[in-house]
Amino acid sequence: MSRESPAADEESFDRADAAAVAAAHADALSALSAALDGDGAPVARExxxxxxxxxxxxxxxxxDDAYEEAxxxxxxxxxxxxxxxxxxxxxxxVARVVETARRTGLGIATRSGGHSSVGTxxxxxxxxxxxxxMRxxxxxxxxxxxxxxxGVTVGELDAATTDHGLATPQGVAPEVGVTGLTLGGGTGYLSRAYGLACDRLARVDLVTAAGERVTAGPDSNPDLFRAVRGAGGDFGVAVELEFDLVPVPEEVAMCDTWFPVDGADDVGSLLREYRALLREAPRETNVSxxxxxxxxxxxxxxxxxxxxxxxxxGVHGGDPDAGERALAPFRALGGDGVEPLFDDAARRPYTEVxxxxxxxxxxxxxxYWKSVAVERFTxxxxxxxxxxMAALPGDGDTVVVWPMGGAVADLDPEDTAVPERDAAVVLNFEASWSDPADDDEHVSWARESAERAREVGAVAGELPNFSGTERGADAARDVYGDNYGWLRETKARWDPDGVFSPSGRL
Ligand SMILES: Cc1cc2nc3c(=O)[nH]c(=O)nc-3n(C[C@H](O)[C@H](O)[C@H](O)COP(=O)(O)OP(=O)(O)OC[C@H]3O[C@@H](n4cnc5c(N)ncnc54)[C@H](O)[C@@H]3O)c2cc1C
Structure with a gap:
């Protein structure tokens, strides 16, 4: 059975169409509703x-009235x-939801924190x-x-672990879901020191397309474990994740230093200095x-x-004295001739950072966020x-240079679905705007930026969590590079009917 999501045809699918399909499956959906625990009473998570x-x-x-919200x-x-x-x-x-999907032929889109930038x-x-x-x-x-x-968020996980002086590499916004972030790879301030979020995943329990709960870990279904770390949403619904934790100091050193720039030449000369400093920086130092x-x-x-x-x-995840020393040269980019416009450098509890x-x-x-992984920042x-950077289309748009290396490179590209293990940095072209009339301008800018970076060279794929909104096999090849082949084979073993293919990528 093919479960191609009609997402590619989005213009033509409205609420009435969705209502008609729901009505056609009314019995299955009301049986599902009766089978779920909970009374459906709304819970705000602000x-x-x-x-x-x-x-x-x-x-x-x-x-239902709640549909627009839901x-x-x-x-x-x-x-x-x-x-x-x-x-x-x-x-x-969750198993009942999967069973319903199988009975009705509907595809499943899994949601945990709801912060998918890719929209899947x-x-x-x-x-x-x-x-x-499930929190x-x-x-x-x-x-x-x-x-x-x-359903746990990054902020909730950080709060629970730092109570014990521990943490695990996660992303840099507390409101984002741990599960989507981790199963999409997951970069954060601790990644150069301890790896991507998915590298510290010790095991994950999933409900698979067969409706069974299985454990994926190094010794249990290792093929599934390899695939879900980077391409998670396409293989099942994760219901429990276990992370290895690392010690973090009570306070870590960080800086947020703003330099004046007048055009691309200024930006370029600061970036060249940054590039040289990053090469020598300790693993614990993450400067972006x-x-x-x-x-x-x-x-x-x-x-x-x-x-x-x-x-x-900049954030230094290790000893704060060493951190302040490591961050100092990044705060002094441009030399004596350049006075920062703003320089917030402090030691802060990890959760505040x-x-x-x-x-x-x-x-x-x-x-629309699109990344390219750069092996050599030429x-x-x-x-x-x-x-x-010097010619952004709008005030909400930005370009982020995200440092890689260190522990990220300790794994080989084929160890997980994330292929960018040898990248020096990732360039993230992040377009953010609010008027639908401006969609083309912003999407084109980010897309074209990524394409031009690919043309210039030394590029190996995209980070799954920052991979635009494109669907289909070509998008998957761009994201997963040489891992695409074995990911397809693993998909065929675990989800042969494509129950979990809302992205239309695998
Ligand atoms: C403000 C903001 C900051 C961000 N910062 C970072 C960052 O620092 N580093 C980084 O790597 N990424 C970052 N991201 C990207 C983010 O990690 C991804 O968008 C991620 O998918 C969000 O996870 P979620 O659970 O909130 O999303 P959701 O929208 O709930 O899920 C996104 C996708 O994850 C998969 N998924 C979610 N839950 C499950 C599950 N239970 N089982 C199987 N698959 C599942 C599915 O494919 C789903 O489509 C950021 C995003 C935002 C909005």
Missing amino acids: ATGDWRTLYPGAVVTPA RRVWNGLADARPVAVAYPTTAAG STGDGVLVCDVGA GVEVDPERRTATVEP PYVSRVPDEVGFPDERAGDLALCVL QAYLGGDSAAGDRY DDLVDLTAER
Whole structure:
């Protein structure tokens, strides 16, 4: 049975179509609703940075008032109309959702934190399995592990582990879901020191397309374990994840230093200095330059408001004294002749560092984020990056240079689905805007930037978590590179009917 999501045909699929499909499967959906635990009473999650309301135990269809709320995801560009959104609260409930998908022929889009930039946690004509209400976290400080349910956010996991002086590499926004982030690879401030989020995954339990709960780990279904680390959503619904934890100091050193720039030449010369410093930086040091407009805020010079700046965000995950020493040269880019416009350098609790950028990206705005992994950050690529940084189409757009290397390169490209193990940096072209009329301008800018970087060379794939919104096999080859072949074979073994193919990539 083919379960091609109609997402590619999004213009033509509206609420009435979704309602008609739901009506055709009314019996199966109401049986599912009766089988789920929970009374469907709405639960607001604003306190954890999640703007969503969840309906644990409910199956929401287009006939329900809650449908418009239930179909919403963080990325407003993913404006799709699922046939139903089911909110299981247990692994058994998840198995019932899978069984319903098999009976009805509907494809499943899995949602945990709802922050997919790629837009795959919804889809036209699919059955959404939203496990956001499954939120348990347990830390075992002796074994240095954390066991989490799939609805846990990065902020919730950080809070639980740092209580014991421990952490695991996760992303840099506390409101994002741990599960989607980890199963898409997952880069963060601790990645150069300890690897990608998926590298610290000790095991994951999934409900597979057969409706069975299986464990994927180094010694249990290793083929599945290899695939889910980077391509997770295409192989099943994760219902429990176990992470290895590492020690983090009570306070870590960080800096957020903004340099004035007047055009691409200025940006390029600062990036060249950054490149040289990064080569020598210790693994614990994670420094990421990006561009922004100077805000009209306390701490920034009034007369520079609106000007372009190159911002350098640095975090050192190890000893804070060593961290301050390691970050100092990055805060002094440009030498004596350049005075930073803003320089926030401090020791902060790890959870505060993790929250530093949190909440910056409003839910419901439109996002298209496209990355390219760069093996050698050549002069040509530095110049291209500088050119794109100096000519942003809108105030919400940016280019981020994300450092790789260190522990990320300890694994081989074929060890997980994420192929970019030898990258020096990742260039992330991040377009963010709010008016649908501007979609083409922003998407084209980010897409063209990535294409030009590929033309300039030394590029090996994209980060799955920052891979645009393209669907289909070509997009998958771009993301997974040489891993695409064995991922397809693994997919054929675990999901031969394509129950979990909302992205249409694998
Ligand atoms: C503000 C912001 C900051 C970000 N920062 C970072 C960062 O620092 N580093 C980084 O790597 N990424 C980052 N991302 C990208 C983010 O990691 C991905 O978009 C990720 O998919 C979000 O996970 P989620 O659970 O919130 O999303 P969801 O929308 O719930 O899920 C996204 C996808 O993950 C998969 N998935 C989710 N839950 C499950 C499950 N239970 N079982 C199987 N598959 C599942 C599915 O494929 C799903 O389509 C950021 C995103 C945002 C919005």
